[in-house]
Amino acid sequence: MKLSSPLLLALTALLTSVFLLAGSGEAATKKKQKQPEPEQSVYDQPLRVVVVRNIIGNCEPLCPQWISAEGQITARSPAVFRKALAKIGDQKLPVVITSPGGDLDAALAIGDMIRKRGLDVAVGGTHFGGCAPFQKSCKLPKEQKGIYRGFVVTQQGFCVSACPMILAAGAHRFGGPENYIGVHKISRVITREKVRYLERYLIVNGKKKVVSRKIVSRKPMKSQISTKLDKRLEKKLVAYLKKMGVEPKLLALFDRAPPSSMYRLMGDELRTTKLVTDSTPSADLALVGRCLAAPPAANCVAVKETAKP
Incomplete structure (x- = not known):
């Protein structure tokens, strides 16, 4: 997620106007080209879950793939996630997530799906090359079979509020100092x-x-x-964390910040609670080298090469 300062936006507008003034009269008469649709902030849209294939490097026909999950967790998110899982079949693709949180029950439901499949979870963002899911005009070529193209950007990843409950479900849980992982009191x-x-x-x-x-x-x-943790909910969360192999003492850290704020979990807290089990950058999960190893990583997926005319 990139944030532009007012100064940067002003400079961009100035440079654009200078470029237009410097253009030829012929160029000015040409039909105005359609501008690309701006990427939506993950704060403003519900969780979108899509399968992405690496676009960096020449890896075809065997390339890394992952499940990109970005946006707010809502009551509908489990159904969206379930649809993506049905698409990958029995493939072991890591989930690369960036989310401001949201519905706790939905996060727990998604976490159960991930653990049942034995998938890894990494905090990170996905940059799409060409057609992107947030573009209304996006129509993927038939040969891509609903799979987008892009690459993982570790520094753009954050996981806060209810999102850590999804991170907790990973068979391996990736998160490093580049990522913001935070919690706050649970409100009802x-x-x-x-x-x-x-x-x-x-x-x-x-x-x-x-x-x-x-x-x-x-x-x-x-x-x-109410921010008072109901005994039934506390029992449910403790059981969930234990099942995922995460220390229940993580819940005590939720009390470090009110619902209107956020407490950032630091490296030692992430390790001792076992919320993070590997500090490898999420971008490494999409590296071409993973598919050159013998045997290749589980998320390396082969596709049939299209015969050239």
Whole structure:
């Protein structure tokens, strides 16, 4: 994710205007070319999950591939992730993730899918070459079979809020000092409502037996946000972390920051909690050299070369 300063944007606009003034009259009369669609910030869009094949270096027909997961984790994200997993079949592709977090239950569901498949998870960003999934006009060539082209950028990766629960699910978990991995208190919205209902009952042998119950009205009461970890939720999270091989003491670090802020997990905390098991940069998972080794890495996928006319 690249952030441009106001000064940089102003200089870019100035240079563009100078270029246009310096152009020939013939060039000015040409039809205005369609500008490429800008990349959407992962803060602004729900989790997009696609399969990507390395575009750097001459690796064909055997190249590294990975699952790129970028964006906010929503209630729909598990279904999106499940669709991507169905696409790769039994391939062991690493998940390269960048996310500002979101729905905790959805993150846990995705984590269960990843662990069931025995996939690795790495914090990193994906830069797309040519057609990109955030472009509405993007139409992949048929021969690519729904697989995008790109490369992994370690420095663009971050994983915060609910995202570390997905990272925790990796068979191997990659994250280094280049990545921002952070947590904060888990917040829950508690909503109460006043319900009036009509109940019909009989007294049988001195005991009340309900015959029917019909709701007459519902009146929402005031909602409130709670950061107190419910015992049932705490038990669920502890069981999840233990299953993934991550120390449950990670949960104590969530209390270091309120929901409106973020506590960055440092190297020793990532190692001692076992949230990260390997500091290898995520970009290394997409290196061509992985496919030149004997045997090649599990995420090296061969494709049939198209016969040239």
